[in-house]
Amino acid sequence: MFTGIVEELGTVAAVEDQGDAIRLTVRASTVLSDAGLGDSISVNGCCLTVVSHDGVQWTADVMQxxxxxxxxxGVKPGDRVNLERAVTAEKRLGGHIVQGHVDGVGHVVRRSPSEHWEVVEIxxxxxxxxxxxxxxxxxxxxxxxxVVEAHDTTFTVSLIPETLARTTLxxxxxGDRVNLEVDIIAKHVxxxxxxxxxxAGATAGTGTTKEQS
Structure with missing residues (x-):
């Protein structure tokens, strides 16, 4: 589980085509400070498993x-990616409950800059x-x-300077593609x-009441 608070911007170092998968290698520092084999790291919102690392870069297998x-x-060497380690029980939940399971891909529609923030429609x-x-x-x-405004097929968010500087957003x-994950609580509800x-509909259809059953 993650919180959606990006810890650092990593850089894709290599992409090895394996036919029905790729082996993705990312240069990073913060997320590797305590990483072990089998740990989870979110890459642009995708939960990936560390299969190797040397303290400077780490590798994950990405299935088809x-x-x-x-x-x-389509990710390629040189691309910047948002990275976050899985949350621990002691860590503050600064964002919200994020699984790292992408629900769909959206596209940036437009950006509207202002003096202190930027509104982005997706x-x-x-x-x-x-x-x-x-x-x-x-x-x-x-x-x-x-979410600032939610519509049927688009929504807007306001990005503060910190988010603009520290993430790929x-x-x-x-036209750029972005990974989307909706609130898991909404899906459960x-x-x-x-x-x-x-x-309730099935019970109403039987024409019975609690007293009759």
Whole structure:
């Protein structure tokens, strides 16, 4: 589990094509300070497993499923990526609960700079729209953000200078692909409510009451 608070910007050092997967090597420092084999590190919001590291760079295997469903498809040496280690029990939950499981890929639609922040509009797959609400949480490329306005197929976020400087969102341009993960709590609530309404509908359809059963 992650919090969506990016710890550092890493740099893709190598991408080895393995046919139905890639071996991704990333240069980093902060996230390697206590990393061990098998640990999880979020790369642009994708939870990946450390398979080797030398204190300067680390490597992960990225399966075809991940490539098909995320913006890691097409990643190349020199690309900057957002990195975050898995959260520990002692760590402050500075963002929100993030799993590192990408729900869909969106695109930057437009950027609107102002004096102290920048509003960014991002498109999303229509099926994700029901999980977003104004002032709710969304993860974009592994960054925990607050939704300003939620629409059916787009949403906006306001990026402060710290976010612009310390994450890839400072350089994303219109048309660029970004990984999206909606709030897991919203998905759980939806499932529970759906089950409750289905059960209620089935009970109503029988025409029985508690006293009659």
């Amino acid at each position: 499923e991940t490539l098909d469903k995320t913006s890691l498809q 498109s999303m797959p229509p099926e994700l729209g029901r999980y977003l609400v104004d002032k709710g949480s969304i993860t974009v490329d592994g960054v925990s953000l607050t 400072g350089s994303r341009q219109p 939806e499932k529970l409510v759906r089950a409750y309404t289905q059960d």
